[in-house]
Amino acid sequence: MPDILIIDDEKAIRKTLSEILSYEGYTITEAADGEEGLNQFKAKKFDVVLCDIKMPKLDGIEFLQKAGETNGDVPIIMISGHGNIETAVEAVKKGAYDYISKPPDLNRLLITIRNALDKSNLVTETKVLKRKVSRVQEMIGTSEPIHKIKETIEKVAPTEARILVTGENGVGKELVARWVHEKSNRSSGPLVEVNCAAIPTELIESELFGHEKGSFTSAIKQRIGKFEQANGGTLFLDEIGDMSLSAQAKVLRALQEGKITRVGADKDISVDVRVIAATNKDLLKEVEDKNFRLDLYHRLGVILIHVPSLNNRKEDIPLLVEQFLSDICADYGVAKKGIDDEALKLLQQYDWTGNIRELRNVVERLVILSGKTISADDVRNYVMPK
Numbered sequence: 001m002p003d004i005l006i007i008d009d010e011k012a013i014r015k016t017l018s019e020i021l022s023y024e025g026y027t028i029t030e031a032a033d034g035e036e037g038l039n040q041f042k043a044k045k046f047d048v049v050l051c052d053i054k055m056p057k058l059d060g061i062e063f064l065q066k067a068g069e070t071n072g073d074v075p076i077i078m079i080s081g082h083g084n085i086e087t088a089v090e091a092v093k094k095g096a097y098d099y100i101s102k103p104p105d106l107n108r109l110l111i112t113i114r115n116a117l118d119k120s121n122l123v124t125e126t127k128v129l130k131r132k133v134s135r136v137q138e139m140i141g142t143s144e145p146i147h148k149i150k151e152t153i154e155k156v157a158p159t160e161a162r163i164l165v166t167g168e169n170g171v172g173k174e175l176v177a178r179w180v181h182e183k184s185n186r187s188s189g190p191l192v193e194v195n196c197a198a199i200p201t202e203l204i205e206s207e208l209f210g211h212e213k214g215s216f217t218s219a220i221k222q223r224i225g226k227f228e229q230a231n232g233g234t235l236f237l238d239e240i241g242d243m244s245l246s247a248q249a250k251v252l253r254a255l256q257e258g259k260i261t262r263v264g265a266d267k268d269i270s271v272d273v274r275v276i277a278a279t280n281k282d283l284l285k286e287v288e289d290k291n292f293r294l295d296l297y298h299r300l301g302v303i304l305i306h307v308p309s310l311n312n313r314k315e316d317i318p319l320l321v322e323q324f325l326s327d328i329c330a331d332y333g334v335a336k337k338g339i340d341d342e343a344l345k346l347l348q349q350y351d352w353t354g355n356i357r358e359l360r361n362v363v364e365r366l367v368i369l370s371g372k373t374i375s376a377d378d379v380r381n382y383v384m385p386k
Contacts, residue, residue, distance in 0.1 A: 002047040002117055003027045007037030007063065008079070009055045013102070017050060024110065034058025041067050043372060045334040046074055048097075048116045053080035053087065061094060068095045071335040073123050075116035079104055120333075139172075139179055140323050141316035145308040149176065156303045157183035162255070164300045165278040167307035170357035173278040174238060176305055180276055181234040189233030194226050197239035204247045206263050209254075215264020227260045230273045240300070241281035241292060251275075252296045275300065310352040310359060317348050320356065324363040337367055342376035350383065 004026045008014045011032070018028045029044070031037035035057040041049065049067065053060035060078055067076060078091045081102030088099035097116050100109060139150060156163065157180045165173045174193070181191045199207050206216075210225030226235060237243075243251070254260045255275060259268040277300045286292035310317070321339060329336045352358055362383050370378040 001027045005029050005046045005049045007031045008052040009033050034063040038066055042070055047120055048113055049076040051078055064094050075120055140319050143313040143316045145313055153179050161302045162300055163276045163303045165305045168309050169280050170355035171307040172356050173307055177236040177276045186233050190230055191234045192226050192230035193236045195238045197242040201244045209260045209262055211263035212265045227271045231271050234274045237277040240277040241279040241286055248293045248296050255299045310355040314348045318344050324360050328364050328367050339374040343374050343379045346376055346379040
């Protein structure tokens with residue numbers, strides 16, 4: 001249900017607007033002056049604001065400016081009985097969505113509110129979509145391990161060297177692969193990702209190399225594999241330590257000869273692919289246990305990049321939290337929340353077994369459950385184990 005904030009020093013006006021809009025299904029909050037309205041605006045996410053211009057303590061134009069500094073995406077409709085065309089123009093120039101004279105025409109008011117809500121929804125959706133289609137996220141951190149990773153990426157990305165990225169689950173191995181691709185000479189080509197652990201063993205070869213129609217029972221049409229899809233670009237093989245030995249042999253051949261063969265086909269297909277692999281396993285231990293081919297390990301590991309756990313780079317937590325707060329609050333369409341120093345210290349003391357992925361989930365939880373500033377008590381209540 002859309003939330004509307006009504007700010008007007010005339011109680012009768014507030015009551016009338018509140019009754020009309022409540023009947024239309026909106027949730028209403030009232031404020032008797034601009035200062036009270038600004039406090040309400042900062043404390044809660046509103047979908048639309050109706051604001052008088054002439055008010056004590058803080059007039060409507062001042063509220064408009066201060067509200068824009070807090071959250072400029074919320075449509076603010078100015079309503080005044082003292083205005084003229086110059087007042088209306090000034091209000092719109094300063095960021096008002098629209099201007100309506102008192103007494104307001106009911107139909108125009110309702111239409112304006114509906115249009116404002118549509119605009120607000122579009123702004124939120126556009127921001128979310130822009131973030132989703134952005135080519136690569138920033139690699140956040142100033143710690144020594146992250147500095148070294150960034151330096152390594154700058155050196156190796158422009159080359160054709162294959163890269164093996166290691167590290168625990170949730171540390172950001174995929175982000176390293178994306179940055180290598182983004183800074184490489186192949187950045188205009190595709191980046192194709194394959195999670196080897198998520199594909200059943202009997203289907204991994206078909207997924208990587210494709211298959212011909214009728215090559216097995218469920219092969220009802222020809223399929224182009226990931227190697228072909230990544231031609232001219234980069235293939236990211238995540239969790240490669242979970243790949244079957246038979247698939248490993250074919251990947252080795254593709255790396256050695258630059259050729260693949262679809263399942264059920266006799267013809268070789270040349271592919272121009274740079275491979276970046278990642279794993280949370282100790283591949284040399286897997287080699288000892290006969291689960292991974294040593295020759296493939298050496299082919300993949302021309303450059304080794306180890307991504308440290310979050311517990312080994314806790315000095316980066318404040319920067320990560322700040323970024324997550326910005327992203328998550330924007331996704332939810334709320335004003336960005338703050339976090340106090342004591343809360344940050346508690347987060348830095350926490351044992352992050354799930355690494356950055358867990359930290360992001362925790363920040364999202366705190367955004368949902370906390371007030372406008374995340375406190376140490378919030379962290380104790382919603383993050384720390386009882």
